[in-house]
Structures are given as structure tokens and as C-alpha cells.
Amino acid sequence: MRLFRFLFTVFHFTVVALLAGTALNAYVPPKVFAWMNMLSLAFPFLLIIHTVLCMMWLVLWKKRAFIFLAATLLFYYPAKRWINFTAPAEGEVADFKVLTMNIKGAAYGKETLYSYLKNSNADVILVQEYAKNLKNTDYPNTVQSYSIVGLASKTKVIEHQRIETSSNGESFYADIEIKGRTVRFINMYLNPFAFDKNKVKPSEDYEKNKRKVRYIAGTLIPTFKIHQDEVAAIRKAVLDSPYPVVLAGDFNAVPSSYEYYQLSDVLHDAFLTAGNGLSTSFHDYKFPIRIDYIFSSKDLKPISYWVDRHEKMSDHYPVIATFKFEK
Structure with a gap:
């Protein structure tokens, strides 16, 4: 039993170290060490493992449970990027509404998609992977x-x-x-990963799985390095803007990634202020992830933020937020 507890303690410390390591993405660019950015993809899994292990230590009534629970405080804000609970903005009236969505070329059905966008009542709609037919929304x-x-x-x-x-x-x-003011909207679509689903599905064959891991790493790492240059250009556009900024789109990057840290350093993630529930927007794989975002500058106050999962019109769900001008 002692050996069992010792091994699980070592394993738990390793999980905590890996979770803490994701914070280094704020400082380590992919061109320096891209594997650090890969760790960001594991954050939700590691957090789930950490939570389960904490519960196990509590059930066993071990003092180390309180050490690990204290460590959980380090991951409070990173976890909020995935799941959050905020009180409704009582009495706050939004000045405008924004919708962003990767529509995948309307491949899931044009009629349903464009009817949804048309009836969304968003003041500004930003789309990615579109088919140059936004006239169907009837927006002027x-x-x-x-x-x-x-x-x-x-x-x-x-x-x-x-x-x-x-x-x-x-x-x-x-x-x-x-409303008599100018807002700069940045529609962002970072370089996609373009995975072949058949090449990432786990197999019972060990050698096949090794090849799949190499394929995944060989796809992710070069793309992370491309993202570094793209994000630098977008950061510059944000910093050079003479107007309040709303940045929205498909980042092709999860929270705790280098891309997220770089952009959240100059803008605010609206989900942290006004979001409730899960922020996941891409549900094309078994485990849903968050890669679609709406960020804003301090001149704009987020009033509400949600991911509309009522109807599947793409492999991404629409992300919607409302904002109020700060006086």
C-alpha cells in the first residue's frame, strides 16, 4: 500500500508540474521550444486527472491532499478560460452584438446557416472559411x-x-x-492544422500508434511556428489601432497556448468577464476544445458571451458576445 501511495504521489506531482508548465507558454515562443505549446493541448486532461487524484487523497484522508488542493489555486485562472461562471450584468444595456463563426464553406447546408446568421440580430458578423456569399445574410x-x-x-x-x-x-x-463611434474589428484565422482524421484515431497496433504520434507532432510543431509570426502581425495591428478593438475568429489554438497568451496580453478575453458554462466551440473530435474567441480592448465592456450549440451548422459553433462602450 505504501508503494502504491508513493507512486501515485510522484505521478500527481508530475501532473501538477506539467499543468504549471503550460504557463511558460507566455514566455517561450514555439520557435524556441514548440513542445511547450503542445502541452497546452493537454491542459484540460491534466486538470481532470489532478482533480480525480485530489479526490482520491481526500477519500484516503491524507495530508498531502491539502498540498495538492492548495496547488489547484495556481490553475484557477487558466481553468476559467475553459469553464466560467459570472453573474448577469444587471441593468447593463449593450451597444452592439458580435458573432463569429467558422462556417466551413457552408458545407453543412447553406439555407440553415444563412438563415441563422440573418436572424442572429448581430450588428457585426465575422466568418472564417467562407464561400464569398455573405450577401445571403441580407446585411447592407x-x-x-x-x-x-x-x-x-x-x-x-x-x-x-x-x-x-x-x-x-x-x-x-x-x-x-x-452609434457615432468607430470600432476596429479584426477577423482572424490562424494557419489551420488540417489533420487527416484517419491518421489520428487510436489503434490497437502499437507501431501504428507510434506513426500517428509522429504524424501529429509533425503537423502541430511547424504550425505553431507559423502561428508565432501570424500572432506578431496581429498584435501589431492591435497596438497600432487608433480605435477600440474587437478581435474575433478561429485562432486554431487553445487557452494556455502561446497564441492565447500573446493576444490576451494586449486584449481582454470577453469570456472571462461575461461567459458562463463551457467555452468549447470546436466539437469535431471526441473531446471538444476551445479555439474560437472574442477579445476586446479596455474601452469596451463585455456584457454577455455565449457559445450557441443549439444547432450544428459547421464543425464549429458560433460564438456571440455583446459589448458596451465605456464612458
């Missing part, structure tokens, strides 16, 4: 000059411009007039 102002990302707005689009990146991702900003 659209940006359809780019191959992967597009925008529809109820109000005037003053100007828009591509954010230059040398990758298969694409981003642009659009300055939009809302």
Missing part, C-alpha cells in the same frame, strides 16, 4: 475581398485592410461606425 454592408475571412455589418464599414502574413491563414481589420 459586407467585406468579401479576402479568400478565407469575411464580414457583414448592419452599419457603415469605413475601411478595411488585410493584415499581411505569409501563411495559409488570413486576417484583416475593418473600421466600422457604431
Whole structure:
């Protein structure tokens, strides 16, 4: 029994160390050590294991339970990026509503998708992987000059411009007039991973699984390095903006990743202020993850934030937030 407890204690300390290691993504770029960014993908699994082990120590009534429970405080804020509970903003009236969605080229059905977008009542809609047919939303102002990302707005689009990146991702900003003010919306789609599902499904064959692990690492690591350059360009666009900023889109990166830390350093994740429940938006694999976000500058107060999972219109669910201008 002592050996059992000793081994589980060592294992638990290892889990805690790995969880703590995800925070290093705030400082270690993928081009320096990309494997650190891979650790961010394991964060929810590691947190679940940590929670189960804490419960086990409590049941066994071991003092070490309180050490591990105290360590849990280190992961409070990282966990909030995945699951959060906030009180409703009583008496707060939003000035505008934003919807972002990777629509996967309307491959799940155009009629249902565009009817949903049209009836969403969002002031600004940002889409990724679109098929240049935003006119179907009946919004009076659209940006359809780019191959992967597009925008529809109820109000005037003053100007828009591509954010230059040398990758298969694409981003642009659009300055939009809302209630007599100008807000810069950045629609972001970071370079995709483009996994072949058949190559990532676990197998009973050990050698096949080894090849699949090499395939996954060989896909993730180069993409993380591309993301580093893309995020640098987008950070610059945020910092150079003369207007309040809303950044939304498909980051192709989870919370606790280098990409998330870099962007949350200059903008605020609206889910942390106004979100409730799970923030996961991509449900195409067995374990849902969060890769779609809405961030904002301090001039804009998030009033509400939710992921609409009522109907599957893509492999991503729409993410919606409302904002109020800070006086």
C-alpha cells in the first residue's frame, strides 16, 4: 500500500508540474521550444486527472491532499478560460452584438446557416472559411475581398485592410461606425492544422500508434511556428489601432497556448468577464476544445458571451458576445 501511495504521489506531482508548465507558454515562443505549446493541448486532461487524484487523497484522508488542493489555486485562472461562471450584468444595456463563426464553406447546408446568421440580430458578423456569399445574410454592408475571412455589418464599414502574413491563414481589420463611434474589428484565422482524421484515431497496433504520434507532432510543431509570426502581425495591428478593438475568429489554438497568451496580453478575453458554462466551440473530435474567441480592448465592456450549440451548422459553433462602450 505504501508503494502504491508513493507512486501515485510522484505521478500527481508530475501532473501538477506539467499543468504549471503550460504557463511558460507566455514566455517561450514555439520557435524556441514548440513542445511547450503542445502541452497546452493537454491542459484540460491534466486538470481532470489532478482533480480525480485530489479526490482520491481526500477519500484516503491524507495530508498531502491539502498540498495538492492548495496547488489547484495556481490553475484557477487558466481553468476559467475553459469553464466560467459570472453573474448577469444587471441593468447593463449593450451597444452592439458580435458573432463569429467558422462556417466551413457552408458545407453543412447553406439555407440553415444563412438563415441563422440573418436572424442572429448581430450588428457585426465575422466568418472564417467562407464561400464569398455573405450577401445571403441580407446585411447592407459586407467585406468579401479576402479568400478565407469575411464580414457583414448592419452599419457603415469605413475601411478595411488585410493584415499581411505569409501563411495559409488570413486576417484583416475593418473600421466600422457604431452609434457615432468607430470600432476596429479584426477577423482572424490562424494557419489551420488540417489533420487527416484517419491518421489520428487510436489503434490497437502499437507501431501504428507510434506513426500517428509522429504524424501529429509533425503537423502541430511547424504550425505553431507559423502561428508565432501570424500572432506578431496581429498584435501589431492591435497596438497600432487608433480605435477600440474587437478581435474575433478561429485562432486554431487553445487557452494556455502561446497564441492565447500573446493576444490576451494586449486584449481582454470577453469570456472571462461575461461567459458562463463551457467555452468549447470546436466539437469535431471526441473531446471538444476551445479555439474560437472574442477579445476586446479596455474601452469596451463585455456584457454577455455565449457559445450557441443549439444547432450544428459547421464543425464549429458560433460564438456571440455583446459589448458596451465605456464612458
